[in-house]
Amino acid sequence: MTERIVVVGAALFDGGRLLAARRSAPPDLAGRWELPGGKVEPGERPEGALVRELREELGVDAEPLAPVPGEWPLRPPYVLQVWTARLRPGSAAPAPLQDHDALRWLTPAEVWDVDWLDQDVPAVRATLARWATEARGS
Numbered sequence: 427m428t429e430r431i432v433v434v435g436a437a438l439f440d441g442g443r444l445l446a447a448r449r450s451a452p453p454d455l456a457g458r459w460e461l462p463g464g465k466v467e468p469g470e471r472p473e474g475a476l477v478r479e480l481r482e483e484l485g486v487d488a489e490p491l492a493p494v495p496g497e498w499p500l501r502p503p504y505v506l507q508v509w510t511a512r513l514r515p516g517s518a519a520p521a522p523l524q525d526h527d528a529l530r531w532l533t534p535a536e537v538w539d540v541d542w543l544d545q546d547v548p549a550v551r552a553t554l555a556r557w558a559t560e561a562r563g564s
């Protein structure tokens with residue numbers, strides 16, 4: 427059996443809004459929106475990968491908060507897990523440094539205004555279910 431590889435996506439909240447990022451590559455994903463993040467490397471924890479990827483891709487200092495229950499299949503062998511997160515005090519504002527060409531902070535009413543990757547839709551839905559609890563207000 428092939429090992430599964432976890433991709434961690436950040437549900438990054440700030441001021442009651444959720445960050446969405448538009449992919450610039452590869453061509454089949456470009457133009458679609460995702461939760462920023464990336465592959466968990468061997469020996470790394472998902473929350474460690476999240477902090478590393480958000481620093482690389484967005485230039486921010488993020489604090490992981492809690493895992494969103496669930497795991498969503500991507501192209502094998504990848505699976506998507508999501509952690510809620512917030513910006514640490516003093517963090518820079520996110521910028522599309524790598525992998526993305528646009529960012530949007532979405533209010534709850536705007537969450538479905540962007541064209542999420544198909545495989546992200548159930549993960550975003552699960553994230554919204556948590557939003558009302560621990561993440562709102564951060």
Ligand SMILES: Nc1nc2c([nH]c(=O)n2[C@H]2C[C@H](O)[C@@H](COP(=O)(O)OP(=O)(O)OP(=O)(O)O)O2)c(=O)[nH]1
Nearest residue numbers: 433434435460461462463464465500504543545546
């Ligand atoms: N980061 C992220 N990747 C996603 C999501 N949904 C989804 O299908 N993917 C796919 C896109 C990629 O094929 C893979 C993660 O790739 P990546 O390019 O973000 O990760 P990475 O920075 O670790 O990759 P690499 O350039 O080091 O190879 O998962 C999502 O919500 N967030």
